[in-house]
Structure formats: C-alpha cells, structure tokens
Amino acid sequence: xxxxxxxxxxxxxxxxxxxxxxxxxxxxxxxxxxxxxxxxxxxxxxxxxxxxxxxxxxxxxxxxxxxxxxxxxxxxxxxxxxxxxxxxxxxxxxxxxxxxxxxxxxxxxxxxxxxxxxxxxxxxxxxxxxxxxxxxxxxxxxxxxxxxxxxxxxxxxxxxxxxxxxxxxxxxxxxxxxxxxxxxxxxxxxxxxxxxxxxxxxxxxxxxxxxxxxxxxxxxxxxxxxxxxxxxxxxxxxxxxxxxxxxxxxxxxxxxxxxxxxxxxxxxxxxxxxxxxxxxxxxxxxxxxxxxxxxxxxxxxxxxxxxxxxxxxxxxxxxxxxxx
Numbered sequence: 001x002x003x004x005x006x007x008x009x010x011x012x013x014x015x016x017x018x019x020x021x022x023x024x025x026x027x028x029x030x031x032x033x034x035x036x037x038x039x040x041x042x043x044x045x046x047x048x049x050x051x052x053x054x055x056x057x058x059x060x061x062x063x064x065x066x067x068x069x070x071x072x073x074x075x076x077x078x079x080x081x082x083x084x085x086x087x088x089x090x091x092x093x094x095x096x097x098x099x100x101x102x103x104x105x106x107x108x109x110x111x112x113x114x115x116x117x118x119x120x121x122x123x124x125x126x127x128x129x130x131x132x133x134x135x136x137x138x139x140x141x142x143x144x145x146x147x148x149x150x151x152x153x154x155x156x157x158x159x160x161x162x163x164x165x166x167x168x169x170x171x172x173x174x175x176x177x178x179x180x181x182x183x184x185x186x187x188x189x190x191x192x193x194x195x196x197x198x199x200x201x202x203x204x205x206x207x208x209x210x211x212x213x214x215x216x217x218x219x220x221x222x223x224x225x226x227x228x229x230x231x232x233x234x235x236x237x238x239x240x241x242x243x244x245x246x247x248x249x250x251x252x253x254x255x256x257x258x259x260x261x262x263x264x265x266x267x268x269x270x271x272x273x274x275x276x277x278x279x280x281x282x283x284x285x286x287x288x289x290x291x292x293x294x295x296x297x298x299x300x301x302x303x304x305x306x307x308x309x310x311x312x313x314x315x316x317x318x319x320x321x322x323x324x
Contacts, residue, residue: 058103064089065104066113072282073117076165077101079279080118082257092259119168138321145317147310149178152302156203157294158196159244160184162213162222162278169283170212173290177298184213187222190229197233206238210293212286215246216275217267244289246276256280 053061061084068083069075075083081090081100090096107113131137150156159174160182161167167183174181182196200207209230213219227241250256258274265271278286 053099061089061099061103062107062112065100065107069104069113069117072284073114074119074169075117075283076119076169076279077104078165078277079169079283080104082277082280083282086255086257092257120165135321135324138317138324142314142317142321145310145314146178147306147313149298149303149306150203152306153297153299154205154302155297156200156205156207157210157297158182158200158207159210159212159290159294160223160226162186162211162219166212166278166286169286170290173287173294177291177294179294184222184226186218187225188229193226193229194233197230200230200234200237200239204237206240207234208240208242208297210290211241211243212245212278212290213243214275214277215248215251216261216277217265217271219246219275219278220271221267242293244293245281245286246278248273250281251276254281254285 064084064087065080068087069080072083081097084090084100085092090100104113104118108115108118131140158180161170162184164183164185167181171181211223213223223243230239256276257280258276261268261271261275
C-alpha cells in the first residue's frame, strides 16, 4: 500500500449483522403458504455494516497519535501506525492502518498535529536553482558551499533504502555527511544499478554500501539482488555490504512490531518467522544507527583538513559576494 494520506470512508470497530425481511406476507413454497415466522426465506442475512468508532474511541485514537508523534518525529504515516499499534490503541490490520491514516490527516488539518511531524518521501519536486541577481547567487553560494567530504577520505560510502517512505527521515543524516542516499523502491532496475556501479568504478576506492529495508522475503531478496548486480557491474572494486536495518537481532532488541509474512510471496518458502517493516524502527533510533555507521568510516584527520579548507573557501566566497 502506498504510504500516503488519502482520506477514506469507514472506520475500524466490530461487525454487526442485521436481518432484513423480504415481505410481511406468507411466501408460497411448493404450492403451500408458509407463515412468515417459519418461512426460511423470510429472513436473510444482510450485508455487514461496519460500526463507526464512538466519539470516545476517536478521542482515544487521537490522543495516541498525538502522543507517539510528540515523542518521535518526523514519521511516515505507516510509522505512526506502528507506534500507535504498539500502544494497543488499534489492532494489527489494514483497516486500522486506514483509520490511523485518516485521523492523522484530520488532526493536521485542525492544527493539533504539526504538518512537519509527518513526512512523505514518495513524492518530490524537481527544479534547478535560480536567483534574482548575481549578488543573490553569490550570497547563496557562500552560505551553501560545501567541499566534497569523501574526496579526501580513503573510502567511498553509500546508503541504500528499499523504501521511499523513509527517505525524508534519514536524508538529514546522509546529507550532513555528504553521503548519497539511493532509493531502490524494492527491486532496483538494471539501469539504476548499472549507473550506480559506474559511479563506484569512477571513484575507484574501497566502497561501503549500507542498506535499510524491510525484514520480509522481498526485502531480503531485493538486498541480495543489489549486492549481486553491483559486484557484477563493478568487479574490480572492493565493495563491502552491510545491512543496517531491519536485522533479525533488532527485532528482539528493539521490540519491533511484526506482521504475518505474506504466504502469497513465492520467496516466503525460504523465509523464517514474521516480517518487520523498516518503518517500525523509531526515528530516534534509526537516525543514530545511520549516523554511527557513516562516522565509523570517516578519517577524522582528513575530515579536519577538509573542514579547514572549506571554511577558508567559504570566507573567500563571502568576501566576493560583499564586493560585487
């Protein structure tokens, strides 16, 4: 299911079955009239009606959504669902997910839930930068100037995410460390893998590729596919692959919420246990995992030299902008 914020009708709750009479008269059966009370065709089970949540139940759900978001943000909508589900406020069903999605949107529209606390990494806009004047361009260049961090490092690092939905959550970390964040969207295309391998070959350094993905048959298989193809397309480069999340150990250590593994997935035959989505890991946990993994491969002496040169060049740009 796409991790978006479409409003939907209906809600969670218990089912109630109603009876509907066909008419109030006897119905002929085999030439004889059977009285309504004994006529088997007199009552039929009507369609299931989904009982709406009561005001008290909605208030409880709203309180749970606001509490988990206040404690851990930003979150994807599915991430909110997992946090709310872990509190026991909703059940582990797709209908409950829809209810959380719908009510979170209501809370945002009424101003109770800050918009920036919910992120959607599946949509973006593309526009090249532009300025009103050369002075503005120089000011912007001076303020945003960053020297390529990994140029002076002994290794090259990439972070791969199986899901777009968490890109907005981890991108502040990868961006801060000048690390490419690759959004695979499940199984990556041959073209995407080839172009990435071309970059790795051009860098010509030992490469570390980190992965963030679901612990389920498709997520594990997609990660294996990335490893195999990058090795095929960049056979002469020393590439180290490491899964940052979700790992089997993290499921128990972090008490992550699981879901039944889809039997319809042909890869489930070789997969053991229940599945866990990467969205289930709190933002406050996932970001430090990514940050620590990246920082472990940074030569601090080389970093200090890069930062020193960067500061000097930024001062030169600032002076240039002031004199223009």
